[in-house]
Amino acid sequence: MSENRTAMLTKLADLDAEQAKAVNAGGTYMERHHRRGKLLARERIELLLDEGAPFLELMTLAGWGSSFPVGGSTVTGIGVVSGVECMIVAHDPTVKGGTINPVSMRKTGRAMQIAEENHLPVITLVESGGADLPHQKDIFIPAGRGFRDLTRASARKQPTIALVFGNSTAGGAYIPGMSDYIVMVDKGAKVFLGGPPLVKMATGEVSDDEELGGAEMHATTSGLADFLAVDERDAIRIGRRIVARLNVTKRGVTAPRQAREASYAEPLLDPEGLLDVIPTDLKEPFDPREVILRMVDGPSEGNEVAFDEFKPLYGPSLVTGWARIHGRPVGILANAQGILFSKEAQKATQFIQLANASDTPLLFLHNTTGYMVGKEYEQGGIIKHGAMMVNAVSNSTVPSISILIGASYGAGNYGMNGRAYDPRFLFTWPNAKSAVMGPQQLAGVMDIVARAAAASKGIAFDEEAGAATRQFVEQMIEEQSLPYFLSGMVYDDGVIDPRDTRTILGICLSVIENQPIEGNLNFGVFRM
Numbered sequence: 001m002s003e004n005r006t007a008m009l010t011k012l013a014d015l016d017a018e019q020a021k022a023v024n025a026g027g028t029y030m031e032r033h034h035r036r037g038k039l040l041a042r043e044r045i046e047l048l049l050d051e052g053a054p055f056l057e058l059m060t061l062a063g064w065g066s067s068f069p070v071g072g073s074t075v076t077g078i079g080v081v082s083g084v085e086c087m088i089v090a091h092d093p094t095v096k097g098g099t100i101n102p103v104s105m106r107k108t109g110r111a112m113q114i115a116e117e118n119h120l121p122v123i124t125l126v127e128s129g130g131a132d133l134p135h136q137k138d139i140f141i142p143a144g145r146g147f148r149d150l151t152r153a154s155a156r157k158q159p160t161i162a163l164v165f166g167n168s169t170a171g172g173a174y175i176p177g178m179s180d181y182i183v184m185v186d187k188g189a190k191v192f193l194g195g196p197p198l199v200k201m202a203t204g205e206v207s208d209d210e211e212l213g214g215a216e217m218h219a220t221t222s223g224l225a226d227f228l229a230v231d232e233r234d235a236i237r238i239g240r241r242i243v244a245r246l247n248v249t250k251r252g253v254t255a256p257r258q259a260r261e262a263s264y265a266e267p268l269l270d271p272e273g274l275l276d277v278i279p280t281d282l283k284e285p286f287d288p289r290e291v292i293l294r295m296v297d298g299p300s301e302g303n304e305v306a307f308d309e310f311k312p313l314y315g316p317s318l319v320t321g322w323a324r325i326h327g328r329p330v331g332i333l334a335n336a337q338g339i340l341f342s343k344e345a346q347k348a349t350q351f352i353q354l355a356n357a358s359d360t361p362l363l364f365l366h367n368t369t370g371y372m373v374g375k376e377y378e379q380g381g382i383i384k385h386g387a388m389m390v391n392a393v394s395n396s397t398v399p400s401i402s403i404l405i406g407a408s409y410g411a412g413n414y415g416m417n418g419r420a421y422d423p424r425f426l427f428t429w430p431n432a433k434s435a436v437m438g439p440q441q442l443a444g445v446m447d448i449v450a451r452a453a454a455a456s457k458g459i460a461f462d463e464e465a466g467a468a469t470r471q472f473v474e475q476m477i478e479e480q481s482l483p484y485f486l487s488g489m490v491y492d493d494g495v496i497d498p499r500d501t502r503t504i505l506g507i508c509l510s511v512i513e514n515q516p517i518e519g520n521l522n523f524g525v526f527r528m
């Protein structure tokens, strides 16, 4: 087995273990939940999806490295329900009663953004005790956006469906309240602004759960529930029937596009080989074509060449070109030797314009240490050329996907369409690292700054303390650059196995087609 493969398999085993923390976040409460005759969040999702349909789980590691359980007390992803790609957000009632903490809020907020950008129906599987009360200061004000997002989705004709399985208290009651369709499980759903204790405190009225917010009451008396389900499975069945009647059409699918998607060939090179060609030591360069040819469709009729490279002789440390993935056209920008020079920035700018001119989605494969610094390069205009690339990325309107396959440092992260530039999706490989710069460089810069500061104050630089600080800073930045840390902060949509990348890209490119794909040639002023 190659050294690269062994190292990557170790990282992947570790990733499995970290993801298992999200799956098992409910601990002993999972068994209690089953004893109560209830389904777990993931079981509900499995039943909701079409048989055999994949579920692209998103942001599984949200909350990693924080004081909150991994997963953010929700399970989120895109799945096919009654033939329609839907965004599914399921509360995990086994984690603090499914309550919403700051991590859950970031995760569901991002899920709503993905749903909006790709015009996906949103199905919420509700069972939540509302706000995680001890953390109310961090959620109360911003959580209002969740309800705003639901009602704005409805205004955009983006359907919203709430299947209520259990508690849906206080703010949580507005999740069904703001949804287009509401299904409630008899004897399970309890939807009220305030439960019996709160009502007693507020008005002195004595009531029980069922009369205050039971499913039957809402279906027959208040009219909040559109459907009364006899049990959880029935609620899921009704939910599937609702989606079947939404008359969803994919606005981005044109006749020629559909014809191309009908048949395609598997990649020229086996994706399994990615584990051999990707060094886990980021200092070792690798040829991105080795990655591209393991991701894109192999040659077939109408797609005679797997990867048509554009401008191969110019700016060689950025590879650009056209390919198809699962029959869907895509323009690819991939870093080659890590550094972006002026030529690479200009080439990227031109390529992004061409993709917009031909309404072709873009795929960015990050492995960059940033734009080149130094006298020669500053004098050669590296800032203005980098700015051109960032301008192109910022104002490009074709959908884009970014994958961090290696390093993603500094402004290189911006130019390559990092998270702040709103790619439709962004995933990370377990070997990737991302930060403003490398840990050693950052610690070194801080050291030089500290020495200069001491000199300007006329005091001696404390070498011992300086060395300790350098080591501390280096270690801290190293930890903060790792994929789990960034995923924990919801700066990506998930850490993925490199071998799954092609499948995930296929799903994402299909999801993207729910919106018209329209390029734009109105960019800001390019500083030439």
Ligand code: COA
Binding pocket: 093, 095, 096, 097, 099, 128, 129, 130, 131, 132, 133, 134, 167, 169, 170, 171, 195
């Ligand atoms: N904030 C913070 N923690 C909460 C919580 C909340 N709103 N609701 C429940 N929890 C915690 C519980 O303290 C318990 O913690 P523990 O495991 O450390 O003991 C855990 O979540 C599970 O709660 P439990 O009551 O055992 O679960 P349950 O499934 O029997 O009931 C609820 C879940 C949500 C129905 C119930 O806990 C409840 O009514 N909570 C209050 C809901 C509320 O009034 N919310 C208002 C928000 S504005």
